[in-house]
Amino acid sequence: MKRFAFVAVVFWMLAAVGGAQTLPETFSVEQNGVSLTGPGEEVPPDVPEKKKVYDKRVGGKVWLEATAGPSRFDATRFRTLDFVPAGVQSLIPNVVVRGPEFGAALRFRAGSSTIGARFKRADYEPFDLTSIGLDLGFLIRAVPYVHPSIRVGFNYYTTTGGLVIPGFEDLVSNVRSHGGGASLGAGLRIPIVKWLSIAADFDYSIIGLVFQGNETITGGSFTAGTAGTAIAGTFALTVHLGT
Numbered sequence: 001m002k003r004f005a006f007v008a009v010v011f012w013m014l015a016a017v018g019g020a021q022t023l024p025e026t027f028s029v030e031q032n033g034v035s036l037t038g039p040g041e042e043v044p045p046d047v048p049e050k051k052k053v054y055d056k057r058v059g060g061k062v063w064l065e066a067t068a069g070p071s072r073f074d075a076t077r078f079r080t081l082d083f084v085p086a087g088v089q090s091l092i093p094n095v096v097v098r099g100p101e102f103g104a105a106l107r108f109r110a111g112s113s114t115i116g117a118r119f120k121r122a123d124y125e126p127f128d129l130t131s132i133g134l135d136l137g138f139l140i141r142a143v144p145y146v147h148p149s150i151r152v153g154f155n156y157y158t159t160t161g162g163l164v165i166p167g168f169e170d171l172v173s174n175v176r177s178h179g180g181g182a183s184l185g186a187g188l189r190i191p192i193v194k195w196l197s198i199a200a201d202f203d204y205s206i207i208g209l210v211f212q213g214n215e216t217i218t219g220g221s222f223t224a225g226t227a228g229t230a231i232a233g234t235f236a237l238t239v240h241l242g243t
Contacts, residue, residue, distance in 0.1 A: 056144045056191050060240025063107040063114065071101035071122045071232040073129060073207070075164050078227035095165060097124035101232050105135060112139045118153060122232075126162030129207075129230075131155040131181075139189065149199070151185035157207055164209060164226060172222070175213035179225075181206050187234070199236040205229065 075095040100123055107116030114137040122129045133155030140148045159177045163169060187201030208227040215222045 057141055058139065058147055058189055058191050058197050058240065059109075059194060059243065061109055061242030063105070063109060063116070063238050063240055065105040065107065065236050065238040067101075067103040067105065067120070067234045067236045069101055069232055069234040070098070071124075071230060072096065072098045073122065073124060073228060073230040075207075075209075075226055075228040077229050093166075095228075097127075099124040101234070103234075107135060107137065109139075112141050113137065114139065118155075120155075122230075126166060127159045127164055128161050129157060129159055131157045145190070147189040147191075149187055149189055149201070151183075151187075151201065151203075153183040153185070153203075153205075155181055155183065155205075157181055157209060159209065164211070171216055172211075173214050173216060175211055177209050177211045179207060179209035181208055183230075185234075189238075195240050197238045197240065199234075199238065201234040201236065203230075203232045203234060205232075 073096070075097065076093075101120055102123075103118060103120035105116055105118040107114045114135070116135050118131075118133060118135040120131045133153050135151060135153050137149055137151040157179045163172070163175060164177060183203050183205035185201045185203040187199055189197055189199040191197045206227070206229055209225060211222075211224045211226075213222060214220070
């Protein structure tokens, strides 16, 4: 009986102490950016995390590019024309032509590297030079607003229109020309918006051309060649597709 009375007294004392404390009507806890509120407190609205509209860095997995700019081709930097006598070789005039160059490219980006195909056509006088080839590039994307870049190209070349070596129109006929070469380029690419950028590049190319046709002196066929260098300043507009 005494034990029961003691337990009852202890229980009564604990109940009295608990009743003397008043619980707050509201509470707010901030944990990992999430607010918890109790009854009677207004729930704060969710504020979405701020995102940058564009971090000024070129992206996209697929690049569609259009190019244009001036070009200069020294077609006789290195040359051999086997249907011309050796003593007359030195009399062949230097052929340096200038004209606009237009092109297009389809490139695929992986990280800071690109690979793709490039088409170019230069309108010279008296001939046109067309090329198509493999384009490899590296872009320094760590610079956020202006990306330096370098490119290497391996191209197939062909000419249309007049002869690359002028002055022989009466000596040859049915001339076909084709060849190959490599180019090295460097430039700067500037992001405009996330899906569009512009670029300015400088290209240096070594081009070798082989001519095949008939010569009118003996009526036989001939094979000749010339090798030269070309420089071009290219302005590009690029559309970037994909994430």
